[in-house]
Amino acid sequence: MDEVVKMKAENVNFFYGKTQALKDISLDIHAHSVTAIIGPSGCGKSTFIRLLNRMNDLIPHTQLIGRVYLDCQDVFSHAADPVELRRRVGMVFQKPNPFPKSIFENIAYGLHVNNIKDKDFVETRVIESLKKAALWEEVRHRLHESALKLSGGQQQRLCIARCLAVSPEVILFDEPCASLDPISTAKIEELILELKKEYTIVIVTHNMQQAARVADYTAFFLLGELIEFNKTQELFTAPKDKKTEAYITGRFG
Amino acid sequence: MRNPQRTEKIAFFFLFLATLVIALPVGLVVIIIISKGLPAINWQFLSDIPRQGMRSGGIFPAIMGTVYLVTGAIIFALPIGLLAAVYLSEYAKDNLLTRVIKLAIVNLAGVPSVVYGLFGLALFVVFFKFGASILSGSLTLGIMILPIIITASREALESVPYSFREVSYSLGASKWQTIRHIVLPNAIPGILTGTILGLGRAAGETAPILFTVAAFYLPQLPKSIFDQAMALPYHLYVISTQVPNVDEKIRYATALVLLVLVLCMNLVAILIRYQFRKRKKW
């Protein structure tokens, strides 16, 4: 496991209007590892990872105090470009959300908007991404059919492939298995373990078993605060905080 | 005792009755126009100029005039309406000014058409000195249907799921790229619906063209957009009220042609919309 810090949150506070959703959060995300964020609904998990690729910029009337770094560069500085950041920090959402386009077009979209027009290159990259997302064998003969014909689990892997196609360095997963059946979930988890060799991964989940299975590090959030952050094994076997213990033993949340 | 099955039947009866009350007059209008107008329709009626003080001959100049006017109105109103709708629903900040503009647009859709006619007369005919011409008429009709197109387009744009935009941004697309490649293609069916409504309105109104373009009798086709033209709704008005002893058949036939013309234009838009709907589903 690599100890290089890929992303870093430093004293992050975040407000929706006047409601504070994150309170003074500092957290390191290590390169080539999986960091899980767990906690009950509404504790700010999504808000936190959406700061990492500045998706919260799109919501009006929000305010951030604190800093977020990618490779030691402040991603919220005036010089930083959110569009550029999102190319480097990709995201897979809770609900599979393919565009109403063909499988091929879905994956090529990210390249297209990044002005990569070379046909051969695009095609190679699409195939490569599908293979990495373990979807190639299932769709190789129907690349030009609508992506909406795929099953939920396949759609989610398509979304992962779409994200991989733009070659991000970090991938954020926001409860990627929340709407999937156990078999599809297992496939995605296996995939995440495979992807961490090449990418840095942050995954939000409220399924503790999932965090224990895939994550190297786990952060426990509660009511907008970071209660505990540690190597997954230590956090689950020897939680330092009473609240963490209560949560992982299922006493609340 | 209440019998759910009987309640169901009563409810069905009234719902059906309401639908019938709406459908019946429409059906009757169509039937009457067809039965009275169809006998007068032949090739000469469609392709000839009006003759003998519009009591015989054809209505070709009026058909073409209406086609020109409606096309002109759409060419003018669709791009501007679409751009305004994109601005209002994607870019404009939600502040007092924006809300006032949105409210004004919704209300403009309810302004009586004769008001647009007077407006067109003052602005295009007199102020810009376009005279009574196809240009003035098209612009006036265009302005009249702008609110319809803007309102329908805004609804279509805003109904594109937020999650599509979100993914697009997350892949490193800019705002304009997201609008251009994701939002607009998915909004086209709704935008076309607005265009269809606008088209029908532009083809059928008499008041806006009365002072801005319509010629009482002009037995040749216009040569440029600065010429006057005949138009079907106005021609219908003229032969129904201004010219004595016009055969009833001719009046109904003119109405039938107007009806079919609007239907044909709608059909084109509906076919395009169907093509897009078939491809996009979420």
Ligand SMILES: Nc1ncnc2c1ncn2[C@@H]1O[C@H](COP(=O)(O)OP(=O)(O)O)[C@@H](O)[C@H]1O
């Ligand atoms: N767009 C928003 N506007 C206002 N409040 C929001 C918005 N999104 C989330 N919140 C609030 O912020 C808090 C954290 O939400 P979220 O980050 O979605 O939690 P989680 O992902 O852990 O369930 C919640 O109280 C939620 O109501």
Ligand SMILES: [Mg+2]
């Ligand atoms: Mg969430």
